[in-house]
Amino acid sequence: MLKFPKSAALAVLGLTALATPSLADGDAGAGEKVFKKCAACHAVGDGAKHKVGPELNDVFGRTAGSAEGYKYSNAMSEAGQGGLVWDAETLSTYLAKPKDMIKGTKMAFAGLKKDDDIANVLAYLKTFSQETAAAPAAVEAGETPVETADAGAAVEAAPAAEMVVEKSQGAFGLGRKAMPDEIAAWDIDVRPDGTGLPEGRGTVAEGEPIFVENCAVCHGDFGEGAGRWPVLAGGQDTLRNDRPEKTIGSYWPYLSTVFDYVRRAMPFGNARSLSDDDVYALTAYLMYLNDIVDDEEFELSKENFTSVRLPNEANFIPDDRLSEPHYAKGIEPCMSDCKPGPVKITARAQVIDVTPEGEGDENSGGGID
Amino acid sequence: MVDITDPKRTKQAASRRDFLKAGLLGGAAVAASAGVARAAGDPLITEIQDWNRYLGEGVDVAPYGKPSEFEANVVRRNVPWLTADPVSSINFTPLHELDGIITPNGLCFERHHGGTAVINPADHRLMINGLVDTPLVFTMEDLKRFPRENRVYFLECAANGGMEWRGSQLNGCQFTHGMIHCVVYTGVPLRYLLEEAGVKTNGKWLLAEGADAAAMTRSIPMEKALDDCLVAFKMNGEALRPEQGYPLRLCVPGWEGNMWVKWLRRLEVGDEPWAQREETSKYTDLLANGKARRHTWVMDVKSVITSPSPQAPVTHGKGPLVITGLAWSGNGTIKRVDVTLDGGRTWQTARLDGPSLPKALHRFYLDINWDGSELLLQSRAIDDQGLVQPTKNELRAARGENSIYHNNGIQTWHVNNDGVVENVEVS
Numbered sequence: 001m002l003k004f005p006k007s008a009a010l011a012v013l014g015l016t017a018l019a020t021p022s023l024a025d026g027d028a029g030a031g032e033k034v035f036k037k038c039a040a041c042h043a044v045g046d047g048a049k050h051k052v053g054p055e056l057n058d059v060f061g062r063t064a065g066s067a068e069g070y071k072y073s074n075a076m077s078e079a080g081q082g083g084l085v086w087d088a089e090t091l092s093t094y095l096a097k098p099k100d101m102i103k104g105t106k107m108a109f110a111g112l113k114k115d116d117d118i119a120n121v122l123a124y125l126k127t128f129s130q131e132t133a134a135a136p137a138a139v140e141a142g143e144t145p146v147e148t149a150d151a152g153a154a155v156e157a158a159p160a161a162e163m164v165v166e167k168s169q170g171a172f173g174l175g176r177k178a179m180p181d182e183i184a185a186w187d188i189d190v191r192p193d194g195t196g197l198p199e200g201r202g203t204v205a206e207g208e209p210i211f212v213e214n215c216a217v218c219h220g221d222f223g224e225g226a227g228r229w230p231v232l233a234g235g236q237d238t239l240r241n242d243r244p245e246k247t248i249g250s251y252w253p254y255l256s257t258v259f260d261y262v263r264r265a266m267p268f269g270n271a272r273s274l275s276d277d278d279v280y281a282l283t284a285y286l287m288y289l290n291d292i293v294d295d296e297e298f299e300l301s302k303e304n305f306t307s308v309r310l311p312n313e314a315n316f317i318p319d320d321r322l323s324e325p326h327y328a329k330g331i332e333p334c335m336s337d338c339k340p341g342p343v344k345i346t347a348r349a350q351v352i353d354v355t356p357e358g359e360g361d362e363n364s365g366g367g368i369d
Numbered sequence: 370m371v372d373i374t375d376p377k378r379t380k381q382a383a384s385r386r387d388f389l390k391a392g393l394l395g396g397a398a399v400a401a402s403a404g405v406a407r408a409a410g411d412p413l414i415t416e417i418q419d420w421n422r423y424l425g426e427g428v429d430v431a432p433y434g435k436p437s438e439f440e441a442n443v444v445r446r447n448v449p450w451l452t453a454d455p456v457s458s459i460n461f462t463p464l465h466e467l468d469g470i471i472t473p474n475g476l477c478f479e480r481h482h483g484g485t486a487v488i489n490p491a492d493h494r495l496m497i498n499g500l501v502d503t504p505l506v507f508t509m510e511d512l513k514r515f516p517r518e519n520r521v522y523f524l525e526c527a528a529n530g531g532m533e534w535r536g537s538q539l540n541g542c543q544f545t546h547g548m549i550h551c552v553v554y555t556g557v558p559l560r561y562l563l564e565e566a567g568v569k570t571n572g573k574w575l576l577a578e579g580a581d582a583a584a585m586t587r588s589i590p591m592e593k594a595l596d597d598c599l600v601a602f603k604m605n606g607e608a609l610r611p612e613q614g615y616p617l618r619l620c621v622p623g624w625e626g627n628m629w630v631k632w633l634r635r636l637e638v639g640d641e642p643w644a645q646r647e648e649t650s651k652y653t654d655l656l657a658n659g660k661a662r663r664h665t666w667v668m669d670v671k672s673v674i675t676s677p678s679p680q681a682p683v684t685h686g687k688g689p690l691v692i693t694g695l696a697w698s699g700n701g702t703i704k705r706v707d708v709t710l711d712g713g714r715t716w717q718t719a720r721l722d723g724p725s726l727p728k729a730l731h732r733f734y735l736d737i738n739w740d741g742s743e744l745l746l747q748s749r750a751i752d753d754q755g756l757v758q759p760t761k762n763e764l765r766a767a768r769g770e771n772s773i774y775h776n777n778g779i780q781t782w783h784v785n786n787d788g789v790v791e792n793v794e795v796s
Contacts, residue, residue, distance in 0.1 A: 046492065169503050170565030174511045178496050178504035186635050187498055189576060189586060192644050218453075228453035239659040244771055246650065251661070254644045261646040264584040265483065268457075271582050316653065319665045321775070324767040326759035333707065333749060333757050336715045339796070343712030343745055345783060347536040349679070349792035355448075355540040 025116075031124025034117045036275050044128045051270075053107060060129035062086050064102075075104030091125075092118050188263060192254040194306040201301035202281025204288040208296075210278050211285050214267045223247070223289040233289035239315070249290025253313040255305065259283045442466070445476060448544060451532070456484035457583070459526070461547030464673070464695065465681040470521070470551055470723050470730040474605050477550035479612045480526055483582030486632045490616040493580070495562075495600070499638035502567030509616055512600065515557040520599060520622070521729040523551040523697045525668045527625035527652055530776035534765070537781075537792040540679040545780065545792060549697070551730040554620050556601030559594050562636070572638040576645075577619050580634035587628045588642035589621060593666075597622050597728075600633065623699030623728040624666040625774070627652055657769025670758050671777035672696035672706055672733070672750035683739065683788030690739040692719075696731045698752035703731040705751045710737070712745030712781060712795040713760075719748070727753075744784040745795055761794065 035044070038056075048055040054067040065072040065080035072080075079102050084090060094101045095118050097111045112118050166177035190196040212221060220226045223233030235245025244250075248258055263279045265271050274282070284300040287293045292310065300308070321327065349355070408415040436443065447460035462478040479485075490509045498504040526548035532538050539545050563575075568591065575594045579585035589598070599620040602609060609615040614631025621628040627647055642648070642664075654662040674694035677683050683690060696703045702725050707716040719733040733748070750758045761778030783793040 168505050168565055170505075170567065172515060172561070172565055174514050175505040175507040175565060178498055178506045182496065182506065183498045183504055186496060186578070187637060189578075189637065189643050189645070191639075191641060193641070195639075230453070239655060239661075239771075240657065244655060246655070248650075251650065251655075253649050257644055257646050257649050260643075261650075264586070265582070265646075268454075268483070269582070271483070271584065315660050316649075316663045317660050319662050319667075321662070321665065321667075321669065324759075324763075326763040326767070327756055330755065331757050333716070333751065335707070335717075338716070339712070339714045343714060344796040345745075345793045346796050347794040348783075349537040349540045355538075355544060355679075 026119035026123025031120035200276035207281035207285025472550035486581035500572040554601040555603035559598035668699035670698040696750035
């Protein structure tokens with residue numbers, strides 16, 4: 001990830017940096033990790049939108065409480081009207097103890113205890129503030145993280161200068177070479193053989209509170225599914241039943257799919273907000289809910305991941321539709337006297353009318369999944 | 370709420386019939402008794418209509434034109450009880466209102482798993498990584514500099530008809546068969562992009578990924594990717610609609626719709642499939658014996674009569690009746706469509722009209738003289754591989770009722786003496 005060489009960081013931060021020496025030492029790479037504590041509520045980078053809190057692109061130099069389209073507490077708006085502008089110093093104070101600095105702020109966050117964490121997270125936020133682009137020397141060529149490269153108009157013109165753009169070697173010479181950080185940012189898929197698993201670990205016990213906080217609203221405390229949201233656990237031995245219940249424990253062939261899917265798409269509406277450790281812990285917790293492990297201290301990690309097998313793996317078979325009798329080669333379809341006697345109606349849609357304009361029946365059969 | 374049996378149509382037809390009757394029998398008397406001299410005949414003809422006298426709107430009133438206000442009933446519809454939330458849901462193409470083989474862009478059914486992503490094309494990137502000589506990033510501008518192709522393809526969701534496995538449920542071919550559309554795509558053969566990056570010899574699989582909140586992913590065998598897949602940016606001549614993946618989508622002709630990744634942002638080359646959620650938990654076909662088929666990619670040979678159908682009843686009484694429908698196969702073209710009026714005892718071959726293109730919809734017609742008696746209408750398609758569309762009971766015998774996906778069974782519509790149509794199953 002992005003690292004500011006010390007001298008360059010000073011150049012970027014200028015006088016502010018001198019005023020707050022701790023920030024000058026800030027490591028944006030380490031700050032990215034700290035920012036995970038903020039990410040549930042704040043977005044940064046390309047296309048960042050307001051979440052629980054305002055988006056934090058260009059927060060350096062921003063008048064407090066002034067991001068367009070976000071509804072601040074009165075306290076924060078007043079602080080801005082009173083002249084509070086975010087810079088390294090004011091941010092450090094705010095992040096240490098938000099409620100001490102601005103009584104009545106609605107940021108429900110206790111504060112960062114370690115000075116290092118504050119310095120690092122500010123260095124990270126700084127990479128999403130326009131001033132960064134003004135000092136391109138600060139960014140080593142080829143090390144610009146994608147989010148930085150796309151963060152805000154001022155940086156827009158910058159990539160060409162900062163990134164070592166290697167042209168495609170192909171027949172058309174179109175496109176450019178993808179950079180390792182770019183690939184790392186998007187290539188998060190995990191295969192059954194463990195390819196793609198990140199470093200990390202998490203236990204069942206660690207997963208439970210994360211699940212309760214982030215997942216249970218929709219999936220239920222035990223993965224039983226609230227309302228019509230998907231059921232994640234149970235259903236063992238129901239696959240041959242009239243109404244099979246297909247869950248991770250009863251149906252899914254591979255654990256890697258759980259990790260991959262939760263990391264890319266959950267929680268629904270706030271994808272990519274979990275840390276890798278969170279996803280390991282949640283995967284362990286989902287194993288527990290599905291009786292695949294029964295020890296709350298069980299820890300799932302990159303190292304032991306592929307030793308786990310899901311019970312239904314062996315029941316997946318290749319597509320053999322063409323071996324079905326009705327697809328047998330050379331069938332000449334019957335044209336006359338194909339059925340004895342008059343044909344009778346055996347089922348009618350109107351009997352169980354579930355067509356939307358009719359009376360809906362939520363318990364009707366089938367589904368689109 | 371929209372009435373699917375379209376009583377407006379019935380009413381209009383009825384009132385016209387009434388008028389004609391009245392006009393022929395008592396019209397003159399009515400005119401005479403009112404003491405007004407009126408020409409005999411249809412007032413729509415004998416009287417000057419507003420639209421014939423007053424000027425209509427000029428050009429530019431609608432810089433992007435819309436269908437006539439009298440077509441307001443021709444819309445996509447959803448089935449709210451099917452899914453928990455409309456941002457991961459589905460709606461259906463109004464097949465019963467359409468003709469020909471091309472679906473208008475605004476009527477193409479929608480299915481997405483995390484809502485419609487809104488992406489400025491200037492901000493869109495397509496990456497190729499994995500087992501390639503050079504991982505590449507393309508902008509939309511780059512992509513538009515590769516040679517292009519235009520191809521007509523149907524796109525059918527594997528779950529089309531999924532609600533009908535246990536018996537006839539939904540009264541309308543919009544709901545039983547409407548997870549399909551067919552448009553002409555403009556795009557770059559996927560082959561060119563992969564060749565530009567240089568696929569390594571052990572690159573046997575491709576993972577396609579979307580940029581939406583579901584980051585949709587599917588594994589595709591390299592053979593297919595190099596064969597006829599297209600990276601498309603236009604449909605029916607104009608930019609893809611947002612709900613169809615604007616600015617970029619993958620076309621995987623003849624294969625299930627879920628693989629046609631929308632908002633396509635990444636293609637990864639690998640040596641094995643990825644077993645993503647949409648190819649394990651979903652889009653696998655559970656059989657009666659508890660086994661599940663996976664990688665059931667091809668959309669089987671299939672057809673349906675779109676009119677008459679429950680939402681398009683016969684309103685004109687006895688006499689000439691156009692029976693029409695659609696047929697398609699993920700294997701290639703449709704060779705023949707047969708239609709039965711008596712629930713499958715006797716069949717006659719329908720007339721295919723319009724272009725016959727591989728992996729595209731085909732339009733068929735059977736023009737009959739209806740004697741007003743009950744009909745049990747079915748259609749049966751045969752593709753150029755010689756595969757014959759099976760009956761629903763044949764499918765159930767082979768698979769059970771829990772497959773959800775790939776229901777290509779023969780559909781039956783019951784037409785009663787009044788022309789009202791119902792979704793039924795027959796012996």
